[in-house]
Structures are given as structure tokens and as C-alpha cells.
Amino acid sequence: xxxxATCAFGLEKLVYDEIKKLGxxxxxxxxxxxxxxxxxxxxxxxxxxxxxxxxxxxxxAEFKATTFDELFDExxxxxxxxxxxxxxxxxxxxxxxxxxxxxxxxIQSIVKKAIVKKLQKRYHTEILPENSNTTYQIxxxxxxxxxxxxxxxxxxxLHKRGYRTKTNIAPIKETLAAALIKLSDWMxxxxxxxxxxxxxTIAIEAAMIANNIxxxxxxxxxxxxxxxxxxxxFQKIYNEALNSVKIIEKLxxxxxxxDSEVLKIAExxxxxxxxxxxxFKRSDFYDLDFAKFSNCTFITNPPYGERxxxxxxxxxxxxxxxxxxKQTKNSSLFLITSDESFQDLFNRxxxxxxxxxxxxxxxxLYSYLDPN
Ligand SMILES: C[S@@+](CC[C@H](N)C(=O)[O-])C[C@H]1O[C@@H](n2cnc3c(N)ncnc32)[C@H](O)[C@@H]1O
Numbered sequence: 001x002x003x004x005a006t007c008a009f010g011l012e013k014l015v016y017d018e019i020k021k022l023g024x025x026x027x028x029x030x031x032x033x034x035x036x037x038x039x040x041x042x043x044x045x046x047x048x049x050x051x052x053x054x055x056x057x058x059x060x061a062e063f064k065a066t067t068f069d070e071l072f073d074e075x076x077x078x079x080x081x082x083x084x085x086x087x088x089x090x091x092x093x094x095x096x097x098x099x100x101x102x103x104x105x106x107i108q109s110i111v112k113k114a115i116v117k118k119l120q121k122r123y124h125t126e127i128l129p130e131n132s133n134t135t136y137q138i139x140x141x142x143x144x145x146x147x148x149x150x151x152x153x154x155x156x157x158l159h160k161r162g163y164r165t166k167t168n169i170a171p172i173k174e175t176l177a178a179a180l181i182k183l184s185d186w187m188x189x190x191x192x193x194x195x196x197x198x199x200x201t202i203a204i205e206a207a208m209i210a211n212n213i214x215x216x217x218x219x220x221x222x223x224x225x226x227x228x229x230x231x232x233x234f235q236k237i238y239n240e241a242l243n244s245v246k247i248i249e250k251l252x253x254x255x256x257x258x259d260s261e262v263l264k265i266a267e268x269x270x271x272x273x274x275x276x277x278x279x280f281k282r283s284d285f286y287d288l289d290f291a292k293f294s295n296c297t298f299i300t301n302p303p304y305g306e307r308x309x310x311x312x313x314x315x316x317x318x319x320x321x322x323x324x325x326k327q328t329k330n331s332s333l334f335l336i337t338s339d340e341s342f343q344d345l346f347n348r349x350x351x352x353x354x355x356x357x358x359x360x361x362x363x364x365l366y367s368y369l370d371p372n
Contacts, residue, residue: 001037001038001039001043001058001059002027002035002036002037002038002058002059003035003036003037003038003042003043003046003056003057003058003059004033004034004035004036004056004057004058004059004150005019005033005034005036005046005050005053005054005055005056005057006032006033006053006054006055006057007032007033007034007052007053007054007175008032008054008173008175008176008356008357009031009032009355009356009357010354010355010356010357011052011053011175011176011179011356012029012030012031012032012033012034013029014052014179014182014183015034015050015052015053016029016034018049018050018051018052018053019034019036019046019050022042022045022046022049024036024037024038024042024045024046025037025038034053035059040229040230040233041233041237043056043058043153043223043229044223044229044233044234044237044238045237047153047154047158047216047221047223048214048215048216048217048237048238048241049214049215049216049241050158050215051174051175051178051179051182051205051208051209051215052175052176052178052179052182053158053175054154054157054158054159054175055152055153055154055157055158056152056153056154056158057139057150057151057152057153057154058083058150058151058153059148059149059150060078060138060149060150060151061074061075061078061147061148061149062146062147062148062149063146063147064145064146064147065101065142065145065147066100066101066145067100067101068101068106068110071101071107071110071111071114071147072110072113072114073114074147075110075111075114075115075118075149076114076115076117076118078118078149080115080118080119080122081118081119081122081123082228083136083151083226083228084115084119084136085132085134085227086119086123086125086128086129087128087129087130087131087132087134088130088132088134088135088136089130089131089132089134089135089136090112090115090130090135090136090137090138091135091137091138092108092111092112092115092138092140093108093137093138093139093140094107094108094111094139094140094141094142095140095141095142096141096142096143097142097143097144098143098144099142099143099144099145099146100145101142101145102142107140107142108140111138111140111149115138116128133225134225134226134227135155135222135225136151136222136226137151137152137155137222138150138151138152139151139152152222153221153222153223153226154221154222154223155220155221155222155223156219156220158175158215158216159173159174159175159176160174160219161174161208161215161216161218161219161273162217162218162219162272163204163218163269163270163272163273163274164199164201164204164269164272165268165269165272166199166265166268166269167198167199167201167265168198168199168259168262168265170198170303170304171198171199171201172198172201172202172301172336172358173201173358173359174201174204174205174215176336176356176357176358177201177202177204177205177301178205178208178209178215179356180202180299180301180334180336180365181202181205181206181209181299182209183334183354183365183367184297184299184332184334184367185297185332185369186206186297186299188210188248188251188252190252190295190296190297191252191253191254191293191295191296191297192206192251192252192253192254192296192297192298192299193254193255193256193293193296193297193298193299193300194253194254194255194256194298194299194300194301195256195257195283195285195288195298195300195302196256196257196285196300196301196302196303197255197256197257197263197266197280197300198257198262198266198301199262199265199266199269200255200265200266200267200269200270200278200280201269202299202300202301203253203255203266203270203278204269204270204273204275204278206251206253206299207251207253207270207273207275207278208273210248210251211245211246211247211248211251212244212245212246213245213273213274214241214244216241217238217241217242218272218273250277251275251278253278253279254279254281255278255279255280255281256280256281256282256283256285256288257280257282257283258282258283258284258285259282260282263280263281263282266280267280285317285320285321285324286320288324290324290325290327290328291327291328291329293328293329293331294328294329294330294331295329295330295331296328296331296332297331297332297333297334298325298328298331298332298333298334298335299334299335300333300334300335300336301335301336301337301358302314302317302318302321302335302337303317304337304338304339304361304363305339314339315339315341315345318337318339318342318345318346319345319346319347321335321346322345322346322347322348323347325346325368329370330370331370332367332368332369332370333366333367333368334365334366334367334368335365335366335368336356336358336363336364336365336366337363337364337366338358338361338362338363338364340364342364342366343366346366346368348368350366350367350368351367351368351369352365352366352367353365353366353367354367
């Protein structure tokens with residue numbers, strides 16, 4: 001079957017690399033998605049292991065339709081009984097962009113009718129009660145009259161790893177935090193510093209990568225309720241993931257934040273993820289002595305001003321960060337912000353500058369290598 005890993009714009013190459021690392025065959029990469037070939041085992045592996053993807057979808061069909069009759073016929077011709085049993089729940093979510101069939105509620109209703117008709121015929125029944133615990137979320141995406149039909153195998157988005165029970169008001173998504181680690185030069189031998197750690201997501205994702213902890217180990221997936229998925233195979237792949245954890249004692253990861261309440265949340269999140277001894281300390285960034293940091297990778301998501309603080313405070317932080325970073329030795333900085341004037345305020349052009357999206361906000365990852 002063909003599977004689709006969806007992701008935030010800008011993360012496609014990272015997701016592509018993660019899929020290749022699982023030994024799977026990538027068919028193509030498009031904006032916000034990577035399409036790959038795989039069986040049941042690939043579907044389970046991808047859900048458990050992909051750190052930067054949002055969801056794993058099963059591609060059911062792709063076709064052109066410009067009338068509701070065409071849409072009905074295409075959907076009705078598909079073998080829905082291969083997936084959905086008589087009692088199963090199958091909600092439809094449609095989006096439509098630049099298509100003649102533009103009404104999303106109308107598309108949803110036609111697709112639902114077409115599937116219901118098909119299943120009624122296959123199961124020789126008038127009634128589909130939709131009262132089991134099993135859900136097949138069907139996703140319909142129309143783009144320039146081209147329809148892509150898929151089923152979501154993940155359930156909750158994959159950024160929900162299960163460790164983050166509370167957050168501060170502007171947390172970074174776990175998938176994006178993992179991406180920042182992968183785009184940085186950090187290795188577990190180097191010290192990682194997050195001076196604006198908030199709920200600790202960057203540090204926790206780094207520790208999970210360093211310890212080879214599969215991101216999906218502490219959560220459930222929609223496919224776990226599906227009757228045609230071999231649950232013994234799931235258990236085998238899950239146990240293999242558990243056994244491949246390699247705990248590195250005393251990881252050099254240091255986190256600071258000005259807000260002591262948010263630090264309590266960060267500590268709890270780290271504990272939930274299995275990291276009891278991570279270093280969290282309350283400190284105003286202005287009081288940190290950067291001259292003491294050598295051979296460090298700073299990975300951070302400071303306030304942007306959009307959601308949190310006064311823009312002037314934020315600009316002052318960025319200016320001061322530029323000065324403080326000059327005092328570090330043999331260190332690098334990877335910083336994500338939506339502020340397009342960051343490089344001017346920091347007073348140095350980034351060695352690399354990459355466009356990324358943080359929950360719909362267009363951001364840039366500014367990478368700075370050792371200044372000296
Ligand atoms: C965008 S949030 C970081 C979110 C974090 N990545 C997470 O996953 O929750 C920015 C953080 O910077 C902190 N902060 C703001 N001003 C600060 C300062 N002067 N010194 C240290 N931390 C500060 C805020 O308390 C907030 O937690």
C-alpha cells in the first residue's frame with residue numbers, strides 16, 4: 001500500500017530521511033507530505049518512529065472530479081469493506097482548494113453517502129450503527145479538482161508524544177523541536193543549552209533522540225483498534241523499539257527560564273518522558289554568564305513578541321543575545337523566531353537561515369556557528 005507522512009512545511013526532507021532510515025521506499029515528496037510504500041509493519045514503524053511527521057495516512061485513491069456525481073461514483077467504487085467493518089465509525093473531513101467542488105460540508109456529505117451505500121451493499125444491511133470503538137477517520141483533500149482520499153492511522157497528531165501534560169502559553173510543537181535538534185550540530189557529547197526553555201520541549205526531544213527513544217512509545221494510535229492490523233506484529237515492533245533504547249547517563253543538557261512556574265512544568269514533562277535528572281534552573285537570561293559556556297550548542301525558541309511579550313523587550317533580548325554569544329567559546333546557536341529583523345538586532349548575518357512553520361506562524365531557524 002501507499003502511505004503518506006504529513007508534516008509541517010519545511011520539514012519534508014527531514015521526514016524523508018527518517019523514512020529512509022527505517023529502510024522504506026519513498027515514492028515522492030510534495031509540500032507538507034512524503035509518500036512512501038509499505039505494508040502493515042511500515043505503518044506501525046512509521047507511527048512509532050517518525051519524530052518530525054504529524055500523521056501517517058493510508059492513501060486510498062486519487063482521482064479528478066468536477067461534479068458530485070463523479071465524486072460519488074469514484075468513492076462508491078472503492079473497496080471500503082477491506083478496512084471498515086459493519087459497526088465501525090467513519091467520520092469524513094474534507095478540505096477543498098481551488099476546486100469546482102468547493103463546499104466542504106457538501107463534499108463530506110457526498111463521500112459519506114457513497115461509502116454508506118457501498119458498505120450497506122457489501123454487508124447486506126440497511127443499518128450501519130457506527131457504535132464500535134474503532135474509528136476510521138477519512139480525509140478528503142481536493143486541490144484543483146484533484147481528490148486525494150486517505151485514512152488517518154495515527155489518531156491524535158504525532159506531536160502528542162504523551163509526556164507533555166502541561167505547557168506554557170507558547171510551546172513549540174514536539175515535531176518542530178525534534179527538527180531543530182536534527183538541523184543543529186548537536187551530538188550527545190556536546191553540551192546543549194536552552195536559555196528560554198519554557199516547558200522543556202527542546203531539551204526533552206534532544207534527550208529522546210540521544211537515548212534512541214521512539215517518540216511514539218508513550219501514546220496510543222488509531223490503528224491499534226483496527227481489526228485487520230495484526231496486534232501481535234504491533235507488540236513485536238513495539239518491544240523492539242523498547243529494547244533499542246540506549247540510556248546515556250548524565251546527558252549534558254542545561255535549561256533556563258525566567259519563569260519558575262513554567263520550570264515546574266518542564267521538570268514534570270521531563271519526568272513523564274523518563275528523564276529525572278535533567279538540569280532546569282530559574283534564571284533571567286540577562287544574568288547568565290555566557291563566557292562560561294564553551295563547546296556548547298544553544299538551541300532555543302525565545303519569545304517572539306507575537307504571542308508573548310512586548311516587542312521592545314523581545315528586541316532587547318535579541319540585541320543582548322548577539323553580545324552574549326560573542327563571549328562563548330567554540331559554540332553554535334540555532335534559534336527559531338518569526339522576527340524577520342532578528343539578524344539585524346543580533347548584529348550578525350546567520351550562517352544559515354531556513355524557513356519553518358511553528359503552529360502556522362512563519363518562522364526562521366537562524367544558525368550561527370562558532371563566532372571566534
Ligand atoms: C516561546 S517560549 C519557549 C517555549 C518552549 N520552547 C517550550 O517548548 O515550551 C519563551 C520562553 O522564554 C521565557 N523568557 C522570557 N523572557 C526571558 C528572560 N529574560 N530570561 C529567561 N527566560 C525568558 C518565557 O518565560 C518563555 O517560557
